[in-house]
Amino acid sequence: MLQTRQDVLGERFQLQRAAFGTQPFPDLGVRKDRLMRLLALTERHEAEICAAIDADFGGRSAHETRLAELFVVRAGIRHALAHLKGWMRERRVATTMPFLPGRNRLVPQPLGVVGIVSPWNYPFQLAVAPVTAALAAGNRVLIKPSELTPAFSELLAKLVAEHFATDELSIITGDAEMGKAFVSMPFDHLLFTGSTSVGRHVAIAAAANLTPVTLELGGKSPAIFDPSCDLDAAAASIAYGKLLNAGQTCIAPDYLLVPKGQGDAVSAKLATAIARLYPTLRDNPDYTAIISDRHHQRLRDMIAEARDAGADVTEINPAGEELGASRKMLPTLVRNASANLRLMREEIFGPVLPIVEYAGIDDAIDHVNGADRPLALYWFGRDSGNRQRMLHETVAGGVTINDCMLHLVQENQPFGGVGASGMGAYHGEWGFRTFSKEKPVFLQSRLSAGAMLRPPYGKTFERFFSLLRHIT
Numbered sequence: 001m002l003q004t005r006q007d008v009l010g011e012r013f014q015l016q017r018a019a020f021g022t023q024p025f026p027d028l029g030v031r032k033d034r035l036m037r038l039l040a041l042t043e044r045h046e047a048e049i050c051a052a053i054d055a056d057f058g059g060r061s062a063h064e065t066r067l068a069e070l071f072v073v074r075a076g077i078r079h080a081l082a083h084l085k086g087w088m089r090e091r092r093v094a095t096t097m098p099f100l101p102g103r104n105r106l107v108p109q110p111l112g113v114v115g116i117v118s119p120w121n122y123p124f125q126l127a128v129a130p131v132t133a134a135l136a137a138g139n140r141v142l143i144k145p146s147e148l149t150p151a152f153s154e155l156l157a158k159l160v161a162e163h164f165a166t167d168e169l170s171i172i173t174g175d176a177e178m179g180k181a182f183v184s185m186p187f188d189h190l191l192f193t194g195s196t197s198v199g200r201h202v203a204i205a206a207a208a209n210l211t212p213v214t215l216e217l218g219g220k221s222p223a224i225f226d227p228s229c230d231l232d233a234a235a236a237s238i239a240y241g242k243l244l245n246a247g248q249t250c251i252a253p254d255y256l257l258v259p260k261g262q263g264d265a266v267s268a269k270l271a272t273a274i275a276r277l278y279p280t281l282r283d284n285p286d287y288t289a290i291i292s293d294r295h296h297q298r299l300r301d302m303i304a305e306a307r308d309a310g311a312d313v314t315e316i317n318p319a320g321e322e323l324g325a326s327r328k329m330l331p332t333l334v335r336n337a338s339a340n341l342r343l344m345r346e347e348i349f350g351p352v353l354p355i356v357e358y359a360g361i362d363d364a365i366d367h368v369n370g371a372d373r374p375l376a377l378y379w380f381g382r383d384s385g386n387r388q389r390m391l392h393e394t395v396a397g398g399v400t401i402n403d404c405m406l407h408l409v410q411e412n413q414p415f416g417g418v419g420a421s422g423m424g425a426y427h428g429e430w431g432f433r434t435f436s437k438e439k440p441v442f443l444q445s446r447l448s449a450g451a452m453l454r455p456p457y458g459k460t461f462e463r464f465f466s467l468l469r470h471i472t
Helices: 005-022 028-044 046-057 062-088 125-136 150-163 176-183 196-207 231-247 263-277 293-308 361-369 384-393 428-434 459-471
Strands: 091-093 103-110 113-117 140-144 169-171 189-193 213-216 222-225 255-259 312-315 332-335 352-358 376-380 398-401 436-443
Touching: 005 113, 005 140, 005 176, 028 046, 028 062, 028 125, 028 150, 046 062, 046 150, 062 125, 062 231, 062 428, 113 125, 113 176, 125 140, 125 189, 125 428, 140 176, 150 169, 176 196, 189 196, 196 213, 222 231, 222 361, 231 263, 231 352, 231 376, 255 263, 255 361, 263 332, 263 352, 293 312, 293 332, 293 352, 352 361, 361 384, 376 384, 428 436
Parallel strands: 113 140, 113 189, 140 169, 189 213, 222 255, 222 376, 255 352, 332 352, 376 398
Antiparallel strands: 091 103, 103 436, 312 332
8 A cells, every 4th residue: 555645744753753752852962963964964965955946946046045045054053063062051040039049940951853844935944944953952853845846855855864864854745735734743843934824824733732833924024215324225235135036035125115205216226236236137047036937927917916006117127138938027116006906915025126105204114013013124224213213113023224134144143023924933042942941940959948838837837938928
């Protein structure tokens, strides 16, 4: 009888659970060995990884894969290796007066078997970065990569099998039905990266098992040009941040807020900045294609709806090329789009940038707060007062000031969403803590006076209890 993929999922889950039972607290050497093998996988197979992702996209910049995926993952693994001993150490916690000379400790303990569902847009980074944290914390890990990147998913399964035992780390490939089965498993923690709409279903499925979840979602991340900003520098940053991976980035600027009356000037500067980055498009290996025909058509439909509704649509095409049958899309600026358009309501996830003019700082803050809380927010300017107002009066998963996306690659800071853009965080020590149970331990002293609070109650209890009330 043929074994189904869901049978394989169940078997590997039980295999990892049994293996964790035999080694519930891997020591520092074991964890470092696993991280070193993960680093070796990353360093030895760069060309293969870039080629597989390029094939899946139908044109993906190898330089972007090396920078935004392989470099980021290597930095995260090396950071974990350098700090793991400190993260694993039992932490002293102060003990309140009545319980002295007892002692408090926090012991970070592995959870067990962790499930990771990774997306297609950065298929290596968004699979392996959370694996780094989960292995550092001492867990076993199953990964379900996206069905939209079949060449990469098969390669990752092959490479993981070469570097790890199945009961340490394993890949489960398959379609959306396999994805549903995967998130319904009773993992000890589940991390999902993807859209907000799918994230809701993942949270519901996990809740049936009381599985804790980390949801890394997305949404409409705003970029705001303050009147005090350097327009040329800001436009260059936005052009790069929006068009990296052709806008298929969860923290890409989704729309741009500019001071009233500056829309034309900003559009012109963005066009110049885009042409400088991508003087040609069709055969330019630096410019990435859209992942699938369905996503390409979705973006075309959004632009067509905006144009039909009277919005000003400007396609940036420096060399005047026809893109033909490729899934590459012209960078597109949209002005005067009404709020009810899909372009203004849905996460764009492509090289299309709406530009919205605002009347003042209050208007800009109200615009951001009138929508779901974004995964990222970008602010450009030199006015420290406006900057502080934007930081204090809006809520976002993370912020970069006077640039784009760089908060993502700070291993000494957490990365995660808030509200509709996600819950929980990882990267660096925050990832280690996400995949650990910080177990509180109280060590009683032989000199404890606690027996005085036990029955039979009487005068001794009353005197001691009265003393406690005065010192706590």
